[in-house]
Amino acid sequence: MKQALTGARIFTGDQFLDNKALIIGGSAIIAVSENDNVVRDFPDAQLVELDGGILAPGFIDLQVNGGGGAFFTNDTSVSALQTMLDGHRPTGTTGMLPTLISDTRQTHQAGVKAVADAVAQGMSGVLGIHIEGPFFDMEKRGAHNAKYIRDIEGDDLDWLTHLDATRVMLTLAPEHTQPGQVRQLVEAGIIVCGGHTNAHYEQVMAAIDEGLSGFTHLYNAMRPQTGREPGVVGAALDSADTWCGIICDNHHVHPASVRVAISAKPRGKVYLVTDAMSTVGSEQKSFTIYGEEIFEKDGALVNAEGRLAGSAIGMIDAVRIAHRDVGLALDECLRMASLYPAEYLGLADTLGRIDEQCRADLVHFTEDFAVTATWVAGDFKQHR
Template sequence: MQQLLTGARIFTGDRFLDNTALVIDDDTIFSLPENDNVVQDFPEASRINLNGGILAPGFIDLQVNGGGGAFFTNDPSVQALRTMLDGHRPTGTTSMLPTLISNTRPTHQAGVKAVRDAQDQGYKGILGVHIEGPFFDLDKRGAHNADYIRPLDQGDLDWLTDINDTRVMLTLAPEHTQAGQIRQLTEAGIIVCAGHTNAHYQQVTQAIKEGLSGFTHLFNAMRPQTGREPGVVGAALDSADTWCGIICDNHHVHPASVRVALNAKTPGKVYLVTDAMSTVGSDTKSFTIYGEEIFEKDGALVNAEGRLAGSAIGMIDAVRIAYRDMNVPLEESLRMASLYPAEYLKMDQTLGRIASNYRADLVHFNEQFNVTATWVAGSMQSHLPAEQ
């Protein structure tokens, strides 16, 4: 069955198109015809007038701890993944890497199994899994429980490198790995990122030589840059081919720091993440991890010590904040939320753009940055209030 979407300005991932419609055929984008005579050209299509606003590629979030009231590490199940997808979809997220924070190996193994099962059951929005920890530096652990922080051992390498049926992103502190371990991980297809790390510049550059390719929530929980010691931040900004995730919520990173990163980094290598917790898409504004209550305060999530513990935003919020508060052009803000994460996952031949033969993952939002509808593999969901 075909859908004919009209009435919106379309951002393709490369540029804006006016006077253009979008035709979806089943789960795939069929064409982008001009509006003239489009109804006559597709008489059998179900027509949807979007009444203005912007139609863009669906957002891809590579760091999602929870949503809709579910927290994946606490409940590594298919049901939790379904709840997270439902909780984030009204914020424009059409696909994600559900994220497991530092915990036991059996908990992480259960999470990977849940991701496999969800994908086997046809959950198109689950692209793989992000395992964040526990191979961290204690001083940079943030809200991760110190009891779980430990070095990477052979047992970890064995089970991680044996995962060959789903995408895996692994965040670790490179200074706490042994020579060759990062190479072993990346050669097995794992995307290795630096995070919660106190590494020196040279340690990071050596890890990059072994295949480390990304930096998790840039600026947060990592050795900062100084004039004499570039640190993790300096290594991230100095390396042309690596990727950086960044949390634009006006709490984790100052707007000026975002602009500095974008000016310093190779164009197209910085992408938006939410690092969202279970409160996103839920009426409950507190939750428990490691037996400790995390609560929302002034728009941020903090623990009893006042440490940031993830964010309270969805992807449309990150796009809006990047555009309005950090002066990132709207086109670039949208690419940071869709095209660039797709490129990092090497999925940019099917996701991250609006073009023929791409999967029909779409988000429509209005001038107030309210999401009005999303499509996942062509399946539409309205997010308008019931009275509308």
């Protein structure tokens, strides 16, 4: 069954189009058509009238700890992954990397298996897995439990480099690796990012030479930049070929710091993430990790020590804040939420754009950034 989506302004990932209709069939985008030609050119298509607003590529979130009441590290099951997808879909997220925080190797292995099983079962919204830790610097661990923080070991390298899973992103502190270990991980197909790190500039650049390609929640839990010591932040902003995820929730990063990152990096190298916890898409305002209660306070999630412990936003919130508070153009905010993460994952041939033969992952939202509908591989869901 073909559908002709009309009535909305279309953002293709490159430009806005007016007076156009988007034709989808099955799981794929078929064409962008002139509104006046839809009935003639696609007589078998069901007309779906969207009441204004914007139709854009579905959002891709590369750092999602939980959602819908499920927290992945606590529940490494396929059903928890579905709950997370269901929780984030009303915020426009159509693809994600479920994220494991620092824990035991057994927990991480169980999470990898759950993701592999979900992908094998056709759970289209699961694009891979993000393993965040436990190979961190103790001083920069943030809300990660100290008892799990350690250097990477031979057994870790062995299982990580022999994963029979889909895309894997691994966040680590490069100063706690031995020479050649980052290269070994990258050669095994893992996307290696720096995060929760107190490394000096030279240590980060050495890891980049070995293939480290990104930075997790830029500015947070990493050595800051100063005039004499560029630190991790300076290395991230100075390296043209690396990618930076950034949390636009007005708690983790000041809008001015977001603008600095956008100015410093080449276009397309900064993408939005939520770092969301289980409260997103759920009525709950607190949850437990490591036996400790994490609760929402003034729109942020904090632990008993007052440390930030993930965010309470969805991707549509990140887009709205990046546009209204940071002051970025809406088209760039949408690319930061869809095209750029797709490019980082190597999926921009099928995701992050509205083009023929791309997967029909779409979000429709109003001028006030309220998500009304999403499509995941052509599967339609109305949200309001």
